[in-house]
Amino acid sequence: MPSRNSTVDIPESTLEMLARCVAVLKPPPELTLSQWADRYRMLSAESSAEPGRWHTDKAPYQREIMDAIGDPHVRKVVIMSAAQIGKTDAFILNTIGYYMDYAPAPMLVMQPTLDMGQTFSKDRLAPMLRDTPELRDKVDTKSRYSGNTILKKNFPGGHITIVGANSATGLASRPIKVLLADEVDRYPTSAGTEGDPLSLAQKRQTTFWDKKTVMVSTPVIKGHSRIETEFNQSTREEWNVPCPECGHYQPLVWGGVKFDKDDLSAPVEYACERCGVLSSEYAWKKASKRGRFVAENPTAEARGFHLNTLASTFCGWNEIVQKFAVAHEQLEQGNPEGMKVWVNTELGETWEEQGEQLEDGDLFQRREIYEAEVPDDVLVLTAGVDVQDDRFEVEVVGWGIGKESWGIRYQKIYGDLLKEQVWNDLDAFLLSAFYKKDGTPMRILACCVDSGGHHANAVYSFCKERYDRRVLAIKGKGGADVPYIRDPSTNNRVKAPLFILGVDAGKALLYKRLAHKTKGPNYCHFPAAEEAGYDELYFRGLTSEKLVTRFRKGRMTTMWVLKDEKYKRNEPLDLRNYATAALEIANPVQLRQEAAAPPKQRQGRRRLNGGIG
Template identity: 40%
Template sequence: MAAMLAPPPVQTLSEWADENRVLSSESSAEQGKWRTSRTEYLRGIMDALADPAVQVVSVMKPAQVGWTEVINNAVGYYIDRDPSSILTIQPTVKMAENWSKKRLTPMLRDTPALRGKIKDAKSRDSDNTILEKGFPGGYLAIVGANTPNDLASRPVRIVLADEVDKYPPSAGDFGDPILLALSRQNTFWNRKTLIGSTPGHGQSSTVLAWYKQGDQRKYHVPCPHCDTEQVMRWERIVWDKDETGHKPETARYLCDECGCLWTDAERMRAVEQGQWIATAPFNGIASFHITIGLSPWVSMEQIVRKFLAAKDFAPRLRQWVNEVKGDPWEERGEASSAEELAARAEAYDDQSLPEGVRFITAGVDTQDDRLEYSLIGWGDGEEAWVIRHEVLLGDPGKLAVWSELDAALKDTTCVTEDGRSLRVRAACVDSGGHYGSMVLSFARARASRKIYATKGIGNDHRGSKPIWGKAMLRTKNAGDRLWAVGVDTAKDGLQARLRIVPGEERTPKAVHFPMAGLSADYFEQLTSEMVVTELTREGRLQRKWKMKPGQKRNEALDCFILAEAAMLSLPTRLMRTSYTGMPVAEPETADEPQNDPTPPVPVVKQKRNRQRWGGYS
């Protein structure tokens, strides 16, 4: 009788998972019995959640480290060992439904300790729905962070918040979704909260803020050669490079102490022997930072390849820092100064372009009293050569200045050192300002020459916009086509480009400048903007590009971005990644399409506009 009435023996979350958890085939690449030793760094995180002294566990981590299984194990543990009211929060309701159907349901089906504890969803009196699971002694509610009523509708003891850096800053008018959920725990003395996410921007990262509030634990691993304990860092991953380029397959980890190089096998043995060490005082919040190199599913070669593919393009580099390195994104320093760029000028002009130039595009900016355009040559790896920047004075509301632009785009012929003659293959014309209808008319009459009317769009909380996408913006005239250009993404990319100093050989993404053909203030205009982070009216921290103090003109910057968009509109792709990770060009073919690759817009009969393009139509 005493044995029957005695409470079950104390069991940590990791011990429960090792004894009971089964990974399902449709939700895991390694189905079968769960083994915490496979991801030893997760043991301390799971056991902290079951530690009576810990109220909040926060985890800042990269992708592909087994984080979702930590949440699954926590749900299973509390259903089986410590029945409670549980609230699981996903960024959106749709993501909550996906987690319930693709992660939770297979776990409940395949883990014997959980099988049968939640009623059959087909039974008539069942309280088992996609977002609500009842079990003896408690329930599981699955909600989206964008639904304030679900967050504040019930008391809960356990809160599991996933990917918190993707949450909206406010759940409707009720404030921070996490704090709203935590207020539901106030009546429970034994409440527990798990907060985790891949970090986003450093200034607005929720998981970073929670990490700093805790004891900031870091995972220390011993060197396989000298036993020195150290935190794995990206800077210690090294690889070979020769005249043919980078060799990611040679990637090794360099010990801080003895300088020995670890293979992937040695790295994983070191991770198995690692331990979490706090670097700040404990105040009830156990915070963890899973760093690069701990995951058994990502090799050092893969880490290096992803870096090489992302390093020259700011949006991709930010994604790499967040998802591979596991760090919040911090803005890098300014691009090279105008003086440094001017000092890099090279001895070429439009009649002696380097052999690397394969084709030319143009970007046209519209002002109230003039048009400005840049001609840019492009080569393999999207290496760029600025050819010239011109100002056409005149009223854009009249035909004369547009005729001058038309002649410049049609008749300009540049010559390369190997004797090839190049003309403008495509051009993008900005339709912003007061002369949008003139831009649309000019582009409409020259669609066969790949001259596009464009409008710049910035990034927002939904993500980055592509420099050149398939989506077209609406216009009043059904026959017009207005293309969106992701200007913030392009400016991020140009800032990274300008940091690259061209070498004697091919330098992907580098920008070259001629000694002649540019105005005295061209480089000031090209570097005229900077990134700032502002608080929007909705309470979001948003990155924006703004003019630097004292700067008044940015036409050179706008024209370069428009020329880049024109380059991306062409079917020829200059960036390809080979086995070595180096960008190579797609070869040009004789049958390369010369017309706009997008489907044609049906011809719509309409009245002629009196201010038509006459002979230019």
């Protein structure tokens, strides 16, 4: 037995084996995600203007975001950003590399569509795996038994699955720890018929106590932006840069940018919000190396970051200004699409729909005192009828040269629509005369009655019996591509002529006329007389909707929506639409003749037109 002081000879092969075991069992060095990227990540020539070693210092705003993603105590990170800040490389690819190499885990990468997922895998992920030595051998791409495909990569300790948000089947597979959701504002509202794709993906994280969710996106429309909703519930951190002159930290906002509108190639400067000194782009970006994120809601559980292109080191300020100038010119010409894209992709902010809308108070104040029930310039009368369960609402409108209009009467006729009496009352009202100052009676030339409610067959019968008086059954149909007036069909139980109205086109036409502020063609007059029925509620209903632009199934479309969801009485708007349609359907020749007649002849024709209907 050897003594305590004696030595034991250990074979060299055994020592080498022990050394290898120690190396394998030795815990990896503690690295943040940004440190891992600086040490190991290589940029590929296919996807970078500067291939080679990754350097976070080139875009210092990326460091804190990456480290938040790698922080095991942070469960969710939200990045609402402009387009050119390097978000895919920094926050998606670096995260994949970090978790593959340093903290292996099952990961899910979600792109808006399956095609975009395949493109991401081929053009971005594959080059990174090929060119980053630490990742190169972790995915077996040669063996047919590896199970690796374009949309699925296995590696020791985990896997990467790539799905499209439009594919329900890709969201119902095995559990995942890390969810990387890219461009979430472009996700469909439902993955097939399964529901919200982001919620479906998050359900797959329930088995992991240390799950991680990263949401990245350029925002789209305010009020319909998933990334903005998530950001608002987060810490809401803005990138702040010290002023090159006074050192005051502040976010870079568009209002501080100063440029020459007449010479867009001139240097762009930025004014400090405290000292007011103008400094160059170079000075501000040099100072950004000392930049930091400042949280508006620091106690929130999720970390949320916002970035605009002014902070980006990948885009110059002159380019941003030139894009703004083009978008602004388009906006001045009535096309807001360019400005919407600029706000989304350069400022990293949602586009707030202004909508085409009118204020009820302005129109109410515009009421005037008529000299008679029917002003002298009125040539014909039309009407619209809205059918409710307990009443009819009717508006009579007068029309003159150039479609100048006068509200004549807004009337409610109450009764049980299942009984004949209220229909007789409606008929009597439509037959009644309205008088000019000289006593000339005017009667309704044409009337549109809505058949879209509960009493459709009754409306059809009522209108069919009075078709020779131009009492017309109509039914509204929404949609920007639906024409205002179509030829009638008799495809109904009563075989009454039925006109389908493109109500969206009618509302757009009406709002343009209501916006006219100069009396004459297209101007809308309203009476101040109390008995005429044009009270404050009428104007609130007339202006109850606005035209907005929204995305539906990935496509932009315009639609009319209520300005105030709490107030849904839009009958005055519908009725003016119906009365306008009645004029278009009747197409009175007298208006065209009147517009072309000499002034002396116009007065005589006005008297003749008093008996129309």
